[in-house]
Amino acid sequence: MILTISTTMRPATDLGYLLHKHPDRVQEFAQSCGVASVFYPEAGEERCTAALLLDVDAVRLARTSGRSTPDFSLGQYVNDRPYAASSLLSVALADVFRTARAGRCGAKPELAAAPIPLEIVLPALPCRGGPDLAERLFTPLGWAVEAIAVPLDAAFPEWGDSRYVRLTLRGEVRLADALNHLYVLLPVLDDAKHYWVASDEVDKLIRAGESWLAEHPEKALITRRYLRHQASLARSALVRLAELGDDVEEQLEPPVDEEPESDTVLDSDTVVDSDTVVDEPVTKALYLLRREAVLHALGELGASSVIDLGCGSGELVSALLHDPTFTKIAGADVSTRALTSAARRLRVDRMPERHRERLHLFQAALTYTDERFADYDAAVLMEVIEHIDPPRLTALEQVVFGAARPGHVIVTTPNSEYNVRYRDLQGMRHRDHRFEWSRTEFRSWAIKVCEAHEYTVDFRPVGGEDPEVGPPTQMAVFSREGGNNV
Incomplete structure (x- = not known):
């Protein structure tokens, strides 16, 4: 051959x-x-x-x-x-x-x-x-x-x-x-x-596909076939792919007591153990729920200028561009590859002038003060903080809440307590996560941020809230104290 x-x-x-x-x-x-x-x-x-x-x-x-x-x-x-x-x-x-x-x-x-x-x-x-x-x-x-x-x-x-x-x-x-x-x-x-094919094949698939597979429209089929239709391995791979980038599509296994019949894998479509795709979705993917929750919060706050800190491949930025109420939009990421992917997703080279005038994409590290982060009504850190080493979190807090000081900051992060509801998940949801917080740990961190930088905070669940372990994603909406926040 x-x-x-x-x-x-x-x-x-x-x-x-x-x-x-x-x-x-x-x-x-x-x-x-x-x-x-x-x-x-x-x-x-x-x-x-x-x-x-x-x-x-x-x-x-x-x-x-x-x-x-x-x-x-x-x-x-x-x-x-x-x-x-x-x-x-x-x-x-x-x-x-x-x-x-x-x-x-x-x-x-x-x-x-x-x-x-x-x-x-x-x-x-x-x-x-x-x-x-x-x-x-x-x-x-x-x-x-x-x-x-x-x-x-x-x-x-x-x-x-x-x-x-x-x-x-x-x-x-x-x-x-x-x-x-x-x-x-x-x-x-x-x-x-x-x-x-054993469990190490999941690692091989994630390594080889980390820059492209999570966004591929046939990712469910690719994952099943690559892993020889072993349902447990496919579920594990899809969970890990779901956390590649901050806005990449989640394909999460339902809670144990809601196990679907047969070897069904939940996607934005329902993909059955054959290669047949059923058009009727069984559940909405978590990444969509998370993005909708952030957009809803921005709408409630009346923000017209928004910066997505850690924008990844540009899912949220794309949604913001399609809403004319957002007149100034920026996306920043430390990864040049992610920004290239975002530019390709947004078709910046063919973007209408009215969109291009509202958009600014740039490379930056969130742990270093950058004047380009300032002058926005709201900043979003969607599935970002868990990728920061804990000793560097103080630097991020100072950069975002101390220096940039937007009227509002929206932060989402995984709820570690919910991980028990994902079958075959061992450890954290993504290999690049430096930590995953429980609800108590997240609240404790957010309250300390408020005390240090004069913000108030409102906590909201994202995704179905389990009575025992809470929601899969937790969200905090920070608002700067005093004056007009927007």
Whole structure:
């Protein structure tokens, strides 16, 4: 099986730096199923192509096949694994291009961080769902997709198409992102893996998909297939994806006593254990409830200028832009990647002038005083404070409540007491959370902030309030004492 990656950036041979593989050499890497080789069919200033060829040892593969192999008696010996792209190629890609997948390039770091023109070709790719599924999975990631069904036999067209496609992807994408797209989606398209899937696969999925999967419209399907339809693992992955970024869609498991029948996973749509999507939602996602609660509070306060501190991918900013009562809107985040994602989501390059005049996106750290934070009626910290190391919280408080001093500050954060209602959740809701507070801890912190900076506070639940453990999200609405707060 073979995969080729081409670029036309100049000089195109810089692809060798990004992949950490020299164009003048053929390099081989031992794999559990055979040998992976990297070589360059072409390496010029205007176009460069790197090829990853996986030579599968069919005998070794047969000896390691499990009893989950279809038609076990013959499936060990009669299969497409030596020839068609699959999880075997995905694993080889992860091993051979490990540093490139991480986005590291000491020689040209600025190139590793930037989108470059890429063309990726997979001549034979099993695709259970046909060309349409390939387009649904890759197009939202910025690729122009050409997926051509491979006929069963060109000499007998009446036999129809096989389950294989010839896939070509073209686009301007960061190389690390492109490799991670392939690593996750090759086994998803095949809907199979050659190895046993355990809980560590959830970590692999989150690491490879942290910059794109949470916002993907097919994330539920991707998660189920990647984890071989193991419902408990899929639930765990969706909970963790829900907390990637502050405004990313929550896909939370309902409380234990409300367990749905079958292997249902709750999404903005209800996705049943097959790949069928039922249009009628069973429950509203928590991220929507949280955003609605913040917007409702801003409306009650009469705020017309709002800054979203830690704006992430711009979900809240987008909602603010669609409400003409908000005449001045800003989004700040420490992550340039998040701001790039926000600009793409908001289509800043094509935004109407009336929206562009109201919007300001900028990079900033919330623990350092910044004059750009000032002069807003309200500031929002939505699912932000839990990402700050506790010793740095005092700095954030001084920056927001002491220096910027907006009329109102809205803060939301997870309620740690509610975590017991999420099945398969171990520890905190997201690996980047530095802490998660109980209701008592959150109230204690908020009251201290008020005493130090002359604010009052109103506490509100977000999401259904459990009689024992409270709501999944807790919100505090701070108002500056004295004078006109808006």
